[in-house]
Amino acid sequence: MVETVINVFKTVIKGLRLTLGHIFAATESRNVKAISDPNYFAQNSGINTIQYPHVKLPVPDVGRYQLDVEMDDCIVCDLCAKVCPVDCIDIKSIKSTEAIGKTSDGTTKRLYAAKFDIDMAKCMYCGLCTVVCPTECIVMTDTYDRSMTDLSEMTYKFSDMTAEEANEKRLALEKLNAERLAAKQAIITPKNN
Structure with missing residues (x-):
């Protein structure tokens, strides 16, 4: 004892x-x-606790953090949404009646982005969307602190097109398609007589 x-x-x-x-x-x-x-x-000595947010740890160059989209370079190809394993990217495109412009690498833009949303609450930070993007408009930034109290604040909206503008673009496309169909019908109809 x-x-x-x-x-x-x-x-x-x-x-x-x-x-x-x-x-x-x-x-x-x-x-x-x-x-x-x-x-x-x-580093074997010293206090391990850092005084966040006054002191921050350095971010590695190859770190995977917050996604960002440069909409001027986006051709709305939808590849990022298709490759996303958790379906956190939501894209709605509207075909243009003519070329819209060019991206920074010279690619011609032919689609409008009526909606381009990324839900970072679902994102698993795999980086597949950045790899598959042909114009490299979607990138991972070094921002990692995105604390939110409301989950809906984690959905980032990158498209700046309003609902009225999107509706206007859809109507213009429908009008162009109707004109093309009428012209096609006019060509086919005389041949049948």
């Missing part, structure tokens, strides 16, 4: 010595180093 009590005291003293050693050794904060720094894992 006495031997057990002695072992208990020895164990408690060892634990206290270890704890107090860490407390007194941690008198200053660690220097924040990038993960690419060769001495990143050699």
